[in-house]
Amino acid sequence: MNENPFLGALDWLADPMRWSGPSGIPVRTAEHLGYTALGVLVAALIAVPVGLYVGHTGRFKGLAVGAAGVARALPTLGLVTLFALLVGIGLTAPLLAFVTLAIPSLLAGAYSAVESADPATVDAARAQGMTEWQILTRVEIPLGMSLLVGGVRGATVQVVATAMLAAYVGSGGLGRYIFQGLGSQDYPQMIAGSLLVIVLALVLDLALLLLQRLTAPRGTVAP
Amino acid sequence: MIGFENVRKEYPGGTVAVEDFSLEIASHEAVALVGTSGSGKTTLMRMINRMVDPTAGRVHIDDEDVAAMDPVVLRRSIGYVMQASGLLPHRTVLDNITTVPVLRGTAKGEARERARTLMDTVGLDPDLADRYPAQLSGGQQQRVGVARGLAADPNILLMDEPFGAVDPIVRDELQGELQRLQRELRKTIVFVTHDIDEAFRIGDRVAILRPGGRIAQVGTPQEILADPTDDFVASFVGADRGARTLHVEHVDGRDVVVDADGRAAGVLAGADGRLGDGGAADGDAAAGPGAEALATEERPR
Ligand SMILES: Nc1ncnc2c1ncn2[C@@H]1O[C@H](COP(=O)(O)OP(=O)(O)O)[C@@H](O)[C@H]1O
Numbered sequence: 001m002n003e004n005p006f007l008g009a010l011d012w013l014a015d016p017m018r019w020s021g022p023s024g025i026p027v028r029t030a031e032h033l034g035y036t037a038l039g040v041l042v043a044a045l046i047a048v049p050v051g052l053y054v055g056h057t058g059r060f061k062g063l064a065v066g067a068a069g070v071a072r073a074l075p076t077l078g079l080v081t082l083f084a085l086l087v088g089i090g091l092t093a094p095l096l097a098f099v100t101l102a103i104p105s106l107l108a109g110a111y112s113a114v115e116s117a118d119p120a121t122v123d124a125a126r127a128q129g130m131t132e133w134q135i136l137t138r139v140e141i142p143l144g145m146s147l148l149v150g151g152v153r154g155a156t157v158q159v160v161a162t163a164m165l166a167a168y169v170g171s172g173g174l175g176r177y178i179f180q181g182l183g184s185q186d187y188p189q190m191i192a193g194s195l196l197v198i199v200l201a202l203v204l205d206l207a208l209l210l211l212q213r214l215t216a217p218r219g220t221v222a223p
Numbered sequence: 224m225i226g227f228e229n230v231r232k233e234y235p236g237g238t239v240a241v242e243d244f245s246l247e248i249a250s251h252e253a254v255a256l257v258g259t260s261g262s263g264k265t266t267l268m269r270m271i272n273r274m275v276d277p278t279a280g281r282v283h284i285d286d287e288d289v290a291a292m293d294p295v296v297l298r299r300s301i302g303y304v305m306q307a308s309g310l311l312p313h314r315t316v317l318d319n320i321t322t323v324p325v326l327r328g329t330a331k332g333e334a335r336e337r338a339r340t341l342m343d344t345v346g347l348d349p350d351l352a353d354r355y356p357a358q359l360s361g362g363q364q365q366r367v368g369v370a371r372g373l374a375a376d377p378n379i380l381l382m383d384e385p386f387g388a389v390d391p392i393v394r395d396e397l398q399g400e401l402q403r404l405q406r407e408l409r410k411t412i413v414f415v416t417h418d419i420d421e422a423f424r425i426g427d428r429v430a431i432l433r434p435g436g437r438i439a440q441v442g443t444p445q446e447i448l449a450d451p452t453d454d455f456v457a458s459f460v461g462a463d464r465g466a467r468t469l470h471v472e473h474v475d476g477r478d479v480v481v482d483a484d485g486r487a488a489g490v491l492a493g494a495d496g497r498l499g500d501g502g503a504a505d506g507d508a509a510a511g512p513g514a515e516a517l518a519t520e521e522r523p524r
């Protein structure tokens with residue numbers, strides 16, 4: 001083992017043993033991604049419809065903005081601990097925390113996506129005889145898609161960085177390396193775990209940034 | 224036929240946009256609502272397709288109260304063309320034109336075929352079909368707007384300052400084409416503008432509005448020019464400044480019409496369309512810079 005913990009972390013990562021088996025890096029990464037996806041998905045199921053509704057109708061906007069602000073301000077570790085005390089050790093508590101964490105970005109993304117549509121365009125669509133639903137799905141959402149994806153991106157990056165807390169209450173994911181390392185004062189392992197989380201977050205961020213670019217509606221950006 | 228019966232519109236916040244307005248618009252007639260900004264023109268026009276519901280009174284189309292109609296169905300049956308074209312920026316020209324037919328359930332292929340015909344009708348190059356609105360000039364966008372308004376072959380066409388944002392030369396061209404279109408299609412047109420010349424050119428009848436949607440005068444352009452009811456109308460049409468006054472001067476045995484600035488506006492013809500005394504028609508004489516003024520004054524309708 002190397003003296004320098006950073007070089008040690010690289011040694012740790014280079015060890016082929018780490019890349020196989022049920023507690024190997026691929027499995028832990030998959031778990032980590034799974035938690036992230038699940039957290040963002042559940043949050044999206046709640047926040048996106050609410051955000052679209054708020055953006056389209058303009059109703060309850062103050063309430064939505066306020067709720068998002070409060071949710072943003074909640075300390076995640078505190079939430080995980082609190083939920084764990086309430087529902088017990090396992091995946092439910094961290095998931096609830098991730099959902100809470102992901103909601104503000106998704107909510108803001110969804111309502112700003114809808115709100116970004118030019119009121120004159122929406123008015124014209126209505127005057128042509130589109131129903132409110134058609135206005136939402138055929139005008140407002142397509143025009144605001146990249147803002148919506150931006151919300152998903154923000155939520156994903158936040159959750160992926162926080163998903164290591166799942167291991168704090170006994171689940172898997174890349175957090176295992178960090179908390180194990182912390183417990184046994186194995187700093188190279190801790191750093192390796194952190195590096196993996198950072199790389200994962202960067203990769204997801206880039207991928208979603210790309211998606212954001214791709215979903216900008218044609219005709220509204222310079223060809 | 225479109226009927227306004229004592230309609231009033233008071234917006235939340237207390238603005239009374241329209242006080243008490245009544246007007247009947249015959250089928251196949253083009254009526255221009257003209258007035259200064261804020262006089263309630265748009266509000267009145269949008270009552271027809273229920274984009275605005277009147278606070279009092281009623282609007283009917285062919286004796287059916289629009290308040291009893293489903294707004295979505297109603298709007299799909301009425302063409303609507305607005306100033307900033309209102310095109311969907313993320314859809315191509317062709318897809319914009321087919322919007323309403325597709326909403327009404329016309330098969331896509333059929334709708335697109337008709338859209339291509341319409342592009343031709345409104346003078347759009349077929350090569351533009353796959354462009355996005357941002358890739359078009361203002362004049363082209365307005366043409367697409369007109370084509371979209373006509374796409375479902377509505378009986379009624381509402382036009383809210385459709386040529387207000389294009390330059391004067393293109394506006395003149397578009398006005399001319401709308402006149403030609405109307406001769407062919409004979410829609411019932413409600414045309415909103417603040418430009419009296421445009422109103423006289425497009426409207427079979429013109430309603431001049433004061434603030435609050437109060438009618439100052441309604442009639443054919445000829446009637447209004449011949450007998451403005453009051454100073455407001457006279458000033459609005461420019462009669463008080465002599466801008467509408469044409470003089471006849473005798474030149475080489477012909478009656479040449481000269482406008483207020485002394486420019487030749489054209490040659491006076493008899494009621495039978497033949498030129499006075501001089502005999503053979505001289506095409507050049509009628510093509511002076513102010514020929515438009517003559518056309519306005521003595522439009523053959
Ligand atoms: N949605 C609205 N809410 C409140 N006031 C409005 C609204 N639309 C129009 N108004 C007001 O009603 C008056 C008439 O407006 P409008 O019908 O747009 O006139 P015009 O088309 O002749 O310019 C104006 O004073 C305008 O400010």
Ligand SMILES: [Mg+2]
Nearest residue numbers: 264265266383
């Ligand atoms: Mg207006």
